[in-house]
Amino acid sequence: MARGADTQTEFQLIPNRCTGILTLPFSIYPSRFGDNSSGGSSMASLSVRILGGFSIDSAGSPILVPSERQRSLLVYLALHRNAAQPRQQIAFLFWPDSSEEQALANLRRELSKLRREHPKIVQLLHIGRQTLAWAGEGFAALDVAQFEDWLDSAGSALSHSRRDHERNALQQAVDLYAGPLFPESYDEWVLTQRERLEQRFVQALARLILLDEEALAYDTAIHAAQRLLRHDPLREDTYRQIMRLYALNGDRAQALRAYQECARMLIRELDVEPDMETEVLYQRLLQSGKTLTVQPSPSEQPVIRSKLIGRDNEWRAMLALWRQAIRRGPHLLLINGEAGMGKSRLAEELFEWVRRQGLAAAHGRAYAAEGEMAYAPIIQWLRGESLRPGLSRLDPVWQTEVARLLPELLVEYPDLRHPEPLTESWQRRRLMEGLARACTIDGQPRLLWLDDLQWCDE
Numbered sequence: 001m002a003r004g005a006d007t008q009t010e011f012q013l014i015p016n017r018c019t020g021i022l023t024l025p026f027s028i029y030p031s032r033f034g035d036n037s038s039g040g041s042s043m044a045s046l047s048v049r050i051l052g053g054f055s056i057d058s059a060g061s062p063i064l065v066p067s068e069r070q071r072s073l074l075v076y077l078a079l080h081r082n083a084a085q086p087r088q089q090i091a092f093l094f095w096p097d098s099s100e101e102q103a104l105a106n107l108r109r110e111l112s113k114l115r116r117e118h119p120k121i122v123q124l125l126h127i128g129r130q131t132l133a134w135a136g137e138g139f140a141a142l143d144v145a146q147f148e149d150w151l152d153s154a155g156s157a158l159s160h161s162r163r164d165h166e167r168n169a170l171q172q173a174v175d176l177y178a179g180p181l182f183p184e185s186y187d188e189w190v191l192t193q194r195e196r197l198e199q200r201f202v203q204a205l206a207r208l209i210l211l212d213e214e215a216l217a218y219d220t221a222i223h224a225a226q227r228l229l230r231h232d233p234l235r236e237d238t239y240r241q242i243m244r245l246y247a248l249n250g251d252r253a254q255a256l257r258a259y260q261e262c263a264r265m266l267i268r269e270l271d272v273e274p275d276m277e278t279e280v281l282y283q284r285l286l287q288s289g290k291t292l293t294v295q296p297s298p299s300e301q302p303v304i305r306s307k308l309i310g311r312d313n314e315w316r317a318m319l320a321l322w323r324q325a326i327r328r329g330p331h332l333l334l335i336n337g338e339a340g341m342g343k344s345r346l347a348e349e350l351f352e353w354v355r356r357q358g359l360a361a362a363h364g365r366a367y368a369a370e371g372e373m374a375y376a377p378i379i380q381w382l383r384g385e386s387l388r389p390g391l392s393r394l395d396p397v398w399q400t401e402v403a404r405l406l407p408e409l410l411v412e413y414p415d416l417r418h419p420e421p422l423t424e425s426w427q428r429r430r431l432m433e434g435l436a437r438a439c440t441i442d443g444q445p446r447l448l449w450l451d452d453l454q455w456c457d458e
Helices: 068-079 087-094 100-117 143-159 163-176 188-214 218-231 236-248 252-270 276-288 312-328 343-355 376-383 388-393 396-402 408-412 425-439
Strands: 010-014 022-025 046-049 055-058 061-063 125-127 131-134 140-142 332-336 360-365 446-451
Touching: 046 143, 068 087, 068 100, 068 131, 068 143, 068 188, 087 100, 087 131, 140 143, 143 163, 143 188, 163 188, 188 218, 188 236, 188 312, 218 236, 236 252, 236 276, 252 276, 312 343, 332 343, 343 360, 343 446, 360 376, 376 388, 376 425, 396 425
Parallel strands: 046 140, 360 446
Antiparallel strands: 010 022, 010 332, 046 055, 055 061, 125 131
16 A cells, blocks of 8 residues: 655555564665675686586686596595595595505506696695695686685675675576586586585576566566576476566566476476466466456556666565465555655556566555545455456355445346445444455455555545
8 A cells, every 4th residue: 555645754564463563764775785706716727617517728728638537536626625635535435446555546546647647737736645635726717616606695695685796696606507517427426516506506596586576677587587497397386487477577478388388398298287376377367468458557657667766675575575465364565655755656566566477456546535435445446357357256145245335236236135224333344344255255366556545534
């Protein structure tokens, strides 16, 4: 609900029974988070890549390491770069079927060969009498180290609520992830690390999609979701996410096409149909095409789809409360502040955000001249396309109550009993229950927006 003419502007979340209030200042918060410096030195003389494949470059020229054992040894030490590794442990890991003496001799042989054939690469290692360690810090750019550094930086930004910095760090991380760790190897120690890094990559992409959606950057969110789908083509929840994002971006045809692609993939690969949640979303988007293109904007001014400059915190709070309402039940969001500060613009953005996903949304407005018409905004809700079709599914007793506000129902349903005059308190309670049932007839998420609440009756 939007309200004007107050001296202090704030957001307030008032849960069902006023168990708490969340207040957010209506202000612009400039970022003070410095530029990220992680990701390796720009002066690195060697570039080591082990994500998506193995390669080492020196000043742009590749260095070939034909020995599979040497590549595995370099990858192992790179993954354990924070601590020296005992030679005995490495020898046992790489030559488990040999005796300890023979395994250590094999390790010495590989190191000697590496020194002789690749003196530049040997600089990456600290070779001690009892241990081996990664020594490339500072002069070698290691992609997996950069990837994890950027993710750690994103986590730090999240803890400080620096969304722009978090998003940049996540984008840097997913750009560095060229594919599975050291894909040529299926050793158990590689598989364990590969799965761990893949999980971090998937989590980073999922978080990046959320941040892009919050920022209304639907194109980039779709790009990230498509990449997540390429990583795992059987993630049905990702198909739903892409459908939603296309709908939010105003491309309903692509949203429906994503469903068809999902259905084909599931049938071909798993011989199953899309689950109920996917079907419900698909049907909502199908139905939305009948109304979204013709319904005018609820505001008196044309809708301008642009970034909510200076309102990022408020917008994120609204999305969070909407999601909370879906999970936990009805909530009331009061947007409170002085006239001209963009309250209706914020509410309108949420209204359109909900509608573009095929979800139900109704708009009503109070006017100063209609202060005596207590139910005027609710009548607007009930006569709107979001609620009006559902009235036919109400039981007759509740249709009678709604007919107090919509007398045309008595014409539409001639057998409907006419409502009695409101003389008793229990009759008013029954009216309220009837209106509540009319607003929640299908049990689906619904946004009811009441603008200029201050002009309603007492």
